[in-house]
Amino acid sequence: SICQQTHNKSQTSSDLFTDRMAVVVVVLGLLTLLTALINIAVIAAICTTKKLHLPANYLICSLAVTDFLVAILVMPISILYITMETWTLGQVVCEAWLSIDMTCCTCSILHLCVIALDRYWAITKAIEYARKRSARRAAVMVGIVWVISIFISMPPLFWRQRPGSGVKKCIIEHDHLGYTIYSTFGAFYIPMIVILILYYRIYHAAKTLYQKRGSSRHLSSRSMGSQNSMDHCRVSHTYCVSDLSNSDPTLAIEKLNVTIRVPSFETDMDGPDEKNQICTSRERKAARILGLILGAFIICWLPFFIKELLVGLRVLQPSPFVSDLLTWLGYINSLINPLLYTSFNDDFKLAFKKLLRRKEHA
Numbered sequence: 001s002i003c004q005q006t007h008n009k010s011q012t013s014s015d016l017f018t019d020r021m022a023v024v025v026v027v028l029g030l031l032t033l034l035t036a037l038i039n040i041a042v043i044a045a046i047c048t049t050k051k052l053h054l055p056a057n058y059l060i061c062s063l064a065v066t067d068f069l070v071a072i073l074v075m076p077i078s079i080l081y082i083t084m085e086t087w088t089l090g091q092v093v094c095e096a097w098l099s100i101d102m103t104c105c106t107c108s109i110l111h112l113c114v115i116a117l118d119r120y121w122a123i124t125k126a127i128e129y130a131r132k133r134s135a136r137r138a139a140v141m142v143g144i145v146w147v148i149s150i151f152i153s154m155p156p157l158f159w160r161q162r163p164g165s166g167v168k169k170c171i172i173e174h175d176h177l178g179y180t181i182y183s184t185f186g187a188f189y190i191p192m193i194v195i196l197i198l199y200y201r202i203y204h205a206a207k208t209l210y211q212k213r214g215s216s217r218h219l220s221s222r223s224m225g226s227q228n229s230m231d232h233c234r235v236s237h238t239y240c241v242s243d244l245s246n247s248d249p250t251l252a253i254e255k256l257n258v259t260i261r262v263p264s265f266e267t268d269m270d271g272p273d274e275k276n277q278i279c280t281s282r283e284r285k286a287a288r289i290l291g292l293i294l295g296a297f298i299i300c301w302l303p304f305f306i307k308e309l310l311v312g313l314r315v316l317q318p319s320p321f322v323s324d325l326l327t328w329l330g331y332i333n334s335l336i337n338p339l340l341y342t343s344f345n346d347d348f349k350l351a352f353k354k355l356l357r358r359k360e361h362a
Contacts, residue, residue: 021083028079028328035335036071039064042338045351052347058138059118060341062145063111066104067334074101075331082324087170094170095157102153102172106187108334110145112297113191115341116198117141123205152186155179171323172308180312188305192298199290293340300333 042064046052077097081087087094118141121129156173174180304326310316318326342348 025079025083028075028082031328031332031335032071032075032079035075035331036068038335038338039068039071041352041355042342042348043068044355045342045348048355049347049351052351055133055135055138056115056118056122058135059111059115059141060338062138062142063108063115063341064338066108066111067337069100070104070108070331070334073097074104078324078327078331081170086168089170091167094167098170098172099153099157102183102187103149105330106152107145107149108337109188109191109297109301110148111142112293112337113194113198114141114145116195116202120198120202123202148186152183155183174308174312177312180308184305184309184312188301192302195297196294199294203287203290289340289344296336296340297333299329300336301330304330 043061046057046061046064074097077089077093078101080089089097118133118138122133156176156179159176307316307318307323307326311318342352
């Protein structure tokens with residue numbers, strides 16, 4: 001009968017919806033678990049490895065802590081909300097979740113800004129900043145980041161009015177255009193501009209040093225056999241990323257302005273062309289990593305903040321699916337951050353291997 005067919009169709013569509021939702025929950029659950037585990041691994045590696053006890057790595061550790069908080073406090077509740085399709089946890093939890101979400105995500109973004117600033121100072125004010133670069137200074141920078149994040153996320157608590165019971169939706173309200181502009185620019189647009197400028201200047205400073213390296217090599221090749229040639233070779237060696245560090249090239253660039261090291265005899269015996277090829281490949285690698293850091297950050301967060309601004313301006317009214325998709329694209333940045341900031345660093349790789357060995361023995 002027609003009624004039976006209609007019932008069967010509705011049953012089929014319901015089953016499809018349930019299966020689709022199950023897939024979504026599994027995928028988001030795996031992303032959450034991976035984000036938590038990878039950030040824990042970074043925190044553990046820095047805490048247990050003496051070689052990683054450096055101010056620059058303290059900033060990376062603080063970033064990992066922030067991203068870990070996103071994974072355990074923000075993402076699971078988001079999965080529950082997406083699954084239930086209605087808010088069931090009450091007003092207090094809703095307010096707390098939105099505030100923690102905005103604070104932690106803003107803090108994660110601002111950490112990227114501070115890390116870029118730290119690297120910029122390490123290059124442009126190498127000797128002066130080397131004296132100032134300490135654990136205390138890193139702690140102050142982290143403290144400032146958290147204070148700014150709280151000031152950006154807290155204002156809605158003072159005017160947001162929700163019914164005491166029967167809260168069905170838990171979303172960021174866009175009823176104050178001034179706050180939407182203030183929060184989106186403070187949490188993303190201004191940090192993005194600062195990060196782009198800083199990494200451009202970092203790369204420009206590195207290229208300048210590479211050019212000096214090239215001219216030093218030219219002088220060295222013209223004065224072979226003398227003590228002067230050894231001195232020039234040392235300077236030339238300084239500007240080659242590959243010889244300075246097996247670590248993250250973006251971190252190695254920092255050392256270009258500070259250290260002059262005596263090269264190994266094996267390196268000295270290499271021809272100028274071979275040295276040039278090695279250094280050029282490392283320069284390209286450094287550029288690629290800078291591109292990955294910037295690209296991941298912009299791809300993950302720019303769509304979300306464009307949406308937020310357009311909704312605040314009453315230009316756009318996205319569906320819940322689009323809003324959730326863009327929100328989770330931003331959350332994924334908390335998974336990508338620890339990978340980008342540690343996976344190109346040999347010291348971190350060794351620390352992770354030691355952690356795995358300890359786990360196996362345990």
